[in-house]
Amino acid sequence: TQLLEQSPQFLSIQEGENLTVYCNSSSVFSSLQWYRQEPGEGPVLLVTVVTGGEVKKLKRLTFQFGDARKDSSLHITAAQPGDTGLYLCAGTDNAGNMLTFGGGTRLMVKP
Amino acid sequence: DTGVSQDPRHKITKRGQNVTFRCDPISEHNRLYWYRQTLGQGPEFLTYFQNEAQLEKSRLLSDRFSAERPKGSFSTLEIQRTEQGDSAMYLCASSYHRLEQFFGPGTRLTVL
Numbered sequence: 001t002q003l004l005e006q007s008p009q010f011l012s013i014q015e016g017e018n019l020t021v022y023c024n025s026s027s028v029f030s031s032l033q034w035y036r037q038e039p040g041e042g043p044v045l046l047v048t049v050v051t052g053g054e055v056k057k058l059k060r061l062t063f064q065f066g067d068a069r070k071d072s073s074l075h076i077t078a079a080q081p082g083d084t085g086l087y088l089c090a091g092t093d094n095a096g097n098m099l100t101f102g103g104g105t106r107l108m109v110k111p
Numbered sequence: 112d113t114g115v116s117q118d119p120r121h122k123i124t125k126r127g128q129n130v131t132f133r134c135d136p137i138s139e140h141n142r143l144y145w146y147r148q149t150l151g152q153g154p155e156f157l158t159y160f161q162n163e164a165q166l167e168k169s170r171l172l173s174d175r176f177s178a179e180r181p182k183g184s185f186s187t188l189e190i191q192r193t194e195q196g197d198s199a200m201y202l203c204a205s206s207y208h209r210l211e212q213f214f215g216p217g218t219r220l221t222v223l
Contacts, residue, residue, distance in 0.1 A: 099156065
């Protein structure tokens with residue numbers, strides 16, 4: 001069974017601070033997705049990383065896939081209150097038939 | 112295209128009742144997935160369809176759960192004889208083959 005562990009589980013920071021969220025596994029994934037979820041809504045796809053060592057930037061968000069494709073990180077620069085939400089990482093195996101999700105990181109950015 | 116839609120958004124039922132949820136995927140997507148998410152956890156895979164064929168089911172999908180996707184378009188998820196442990200958010204996602212999965216807004220089920 002493939003498992004993904006996210007850390008930290010909760011993060012409360014002030015507007016303007018930087019933060020990093022980690023997603024780790026002992027298994028290799030063919031790709032990894034990051035989603036953001038608001039209360040009462042479905043997850044919204046932010047990015048997909050496929051290649052080991054890949055780095056993708058989305059405005060103030062930087063996503064990295066580990067060289068061995070077992071881990072990933074999400075770095076947010078100068079966090080804003082609008083970044084508040086649940087950040088989920090999810091991996092697909094070679095068959096690509098389902099997503100295995102981490103437990104999520106709940107981020108609160110205070111103005 | 113309006114994305115993945117789910118109906119109803121909220122359902123409150125009494126223990127022992129049957130409930131049915133509907134998911135309409137993005138129109139050109141041939142794959143449709145069902146996930147369940149309990150409070151404070153990430154979503155867990157339940158089952159998926161490629162066109163009208165149900166190709167994989169999780170151990171989480173007990174005999175009381177059944178899913179269909181007639182004609183490879185919309186899908187329904189039925190839970191029979193609901194239990195309090197079934198209370199969760201039921202999420203539907205769709206994709207074009209093995210590409211990225213896009214989620215609907217979910218159906219929040221509360222079993223009293």
